Amino acid sequence: MIEWFTSAQVVVASAAGLFCLVLGFAGRKPNDFTLGATAIVELLLVVQVGIAIVAPLTGNPPTGSLAEFWVYLASAIIIPVAAAFWALVERNRWSTAILGVGCLAIAVMVYRMGQIWFVQGV
């Protein structure tokens, strides 16, 4: 993991999550902005997968357990996809709210992954 990227990812996922949650409870169906925000969160997770594969090979291994890190990342990467799929099938305010819930879950999980990588084994 790269520290600044991880922090940025948590901020983006939190912002996307709050954005979608607010719009959802305000009655908005999923639109390009809410789906786009979710897509960005997923894209950042895919980039994170790339970083996590390369980093230990370039002298940046996790301080904690790599296996535990990958359990989190593998679970996380499914969530925005599942939420977006649901939002495309059922286009109502609740699927927008679910996009928000998914993105907030990613924010928490990436934060935990950051702890495992940088803090846990120190």
Next chain:
Amino acid sequence: MSSPGSSRAVGVGRVLIAVYAILALAATARSIYQLATKFDEAPAAYLLSGLAGVVYILATVALLTRGDTWYRIAWATIVFEFIGVIVVGSLSVFDPVLFPSDTVWSRFGAGYVFIPLILPILGMLWLYRTRPSPVAA
């Protein structure tokens, strides 16, 4: 009250179910990892964590599925996990050796932003809202 056989997976209940699904995924994945790699460190706690994961999966399915039987299963699983987070949460505060702080119910679900504590309360409220009405004779 809802008519017999109506869906619990409507409206804001859907958001509740989505959170249950995410929690079930996260808790089960993590407990599998713990059971596979650190079982000797705290076997009782990690086995209980595995059970919690399974119960969350069952609760998610029960909230999604129509019918009175699944309604009762939803109640049973949600009450079980609520008691679990209260009891394990208290034990983890007073006996941290028996319950290390990284299981889903430790410290009242603090490792999961207290969602394991709040979610069953919302779940029980939702089940009350969507309770089946008595069938007319």
